[in-house]
Amino acid sequence: MEKDIYTLGIESSCDETSVSVVKNGREVLSNVIHSQIDIHKQFGGVVPEIASRNHVEAISTVTKEALKEAKIDFCDIDAICPTYGPGLVGALLVGVAYAKALSYAISKPLVGVNHIEGHIAANYITNLELEPPFLCLVISGGHTHLIHIKDYTELEILARTRDDAIGEAFDKVARVIGLEYPGGPKIDKLAKEGKPNIELPHTYFEDSLDFSFSGIKTAVLNLHHKNPEINKADLCASFESTVIDMLLTNTKKALKQLNIKKIALAGGVSANLHIRNAFFKMGEEEGVKIYYPDLKLCTDNAAMIASAGYYNFLKGNFSDLSLNAIPNLKI
Ligand code: KG4
Ligand code: ZN
Numbered sequence: 001m002e003k004d005i006y007t008l009g010i011e012s013s014c015d016e017t018s019v020s021v022v023k024n025g026r027e028v029l030s031n032v033i034h035s036q037i038d039i040h041k042q043f044g045g046v047v048p049e050i051a052s053r054n055h056v057e058a059i060s061t062v063t064k065e066a067l068k069e070a071k072i073d074f075c076d077i078d079a080i081c082p083t084y085g086p087g088l089v090g091a092l093l094v095g096v097a098y099a100k101a102l103s104y105a106i107s108k109p110l111v112g113v114n115h116i117e118g119h120i121a122a123n124y125i126t127n128l129e130l131e132p133p134f135l136c137l138v139i140s141g142g143h144t145h146l147i148h149i150k151d152y153t154e155l156e157i158l159a160r161t162r163d164d165a166i167g168e169a170f171d172k173v174a175r176v177i178g179l180e181y182p183g184g185p186k187i188d189k190l191a192k193e194g195k196p197n198i199e200l201p202h203t204y205f206e207d208s209l210d211f212s213f214s215g216i217k218t219a220v221l222n223l224h225h226k227n228p229e230i231n232k233a234d235l236c237a238s239f240e241s242t243v244i245d246m247l248l249t250n251t252k253k254a255l256k257q258l259n260i261k262k263i264a265l266a267g268g269v270s271a272n273l274h275i276r277n278a279f280f281k282m283g284e285e286e287g288v289k290i291y292y293p294d295l296k297l298c299t300d301n302a303a304m305i306a307s308a309g310y311y312n313f314l315k316g317n318f319s320d321l322s323l324n325a326i327p328n329l330k331i
Helices: 037-041 048-070 089-106 115-126 166-176 183-191 214-226 232-258 273-286 302-315
Strands: 006-011 016-023 027-035 079-085 134-139 144-151 154-160 262-266 289-291
Touching: 006 048, 006 089, 006 115, 006 302, 016 048, 016 302, 027 048, 027 302, 037 048, 048 089, 079 089, 079 115, 079 302, 115 134, 115 144, 115 262, 115 302, 134 232, 144 232, 154 232, 166 183, 166 214, 166 232, 183 232, 183 273, 214 232, 232 273, 262 273, 273 289
Parallel strands: 006 079, 134 262, 262 289
Antiparallel strands: 006 016, 016 027, 134 144, 144 154
C-alpha cells in the first residue's frame, strides 16, 4: 500500500488567512479560514496594508488550529505549500515567509503554489471522479481565464480578460448601486427579485476567445448615474444575464475547438447561483459534464492550495528558501 501524503496549504493572497491539511490531494482534514471581510467592508474594498498586518496577526493561530482540527502534528506533514502569487504582494509575503520559516524549522519540503491552480484544484476535492483533461473557466475577483487542463500541472491558457476581471465588475457595479463589499453575492441575491429586461452591451472578439467586462460595467454605471431611481433588481438581473451570455458563448466555442466534454468552473464568482444554473443547462443541451466546487471552496481557502500543492509535490516541483511572492505570477 502506498504511503498517504499530507500537504499543508497556506493561503494569504488577499483578505483571507487560511491554512488547511489535505490528505492525498482530495480529502480535507481541516480548512481553517480567518476572513477579514468585515474589516475591509468599511473601506468598500481590500486595503492591502491592512490585509498584510492582519495576516501577520492571524497566521500562526490559524496554522495551529488547522493542525489540531486535522489531528496531526507538524512531523506528519509531507510538504508545506504556500500561495506565492498572483495576489497582493504584502499579503502573499506573509504566507510565503511563514511557510519558508516552517519548512526550515521542521525540515519539510516547500512547494510554492499558483493561486489560480489552487482555484482549479478546488474541483478535485469536491468531485472525486474528476481527472484531466478538461476545460476550466476560472472566474474570480482578480482573474477571468479559460484554461485547458491537459494534466494536473500542465495548463494552457486559451483566453483571458483584456480589462476587468469578472469579480471586479460585480464588485464595482454593486458599490455604485449601494451594495456592500464584496458585491458579487449581494448582486446574486438581488438579481433573483428582478427581470433581465434592460439591454446591456455584450463584448466579443472575432478572432479570439478573450473576455472584456469594462464595457458592460461602464454601461451599468452610466445607466445608474443618469437614472438613480432605476430598478436595482432588474439592473442586477440584466447585468448577470448579459455576463452569463458572454461566458457561455466563449466557453461553448472553446469546448468545440478542443472537442472536450468536461468543464469545471472555479473561483469566487463560480459561487453565483445563476451562473451555476446556466452552465448546468448548457451542459444538458450540449452533452457536456459540468463540475463545480462546493460553495465554500469557491472563494479563497487553503484546502484548494493544499490540493494543488499535492499534485506539484508528486511532480517533484519543489521550491527552495529563495521562494518569493510574485504578485503577477502567470500560469
Ligand atoms: O476567488 P476569490 O475569493 O478571490 C480572488 O482570487 O480574486 O473571488 C472573490 C470574488 C469577489 O469579486 C466576489 O464578489 C465574487 O468573488 N463572488 C461572487 C459571488 N460570491 C463571491 N460573485 C458573484 N456571485 C457570487 N455569489
Ligand atoms: Zn482567489
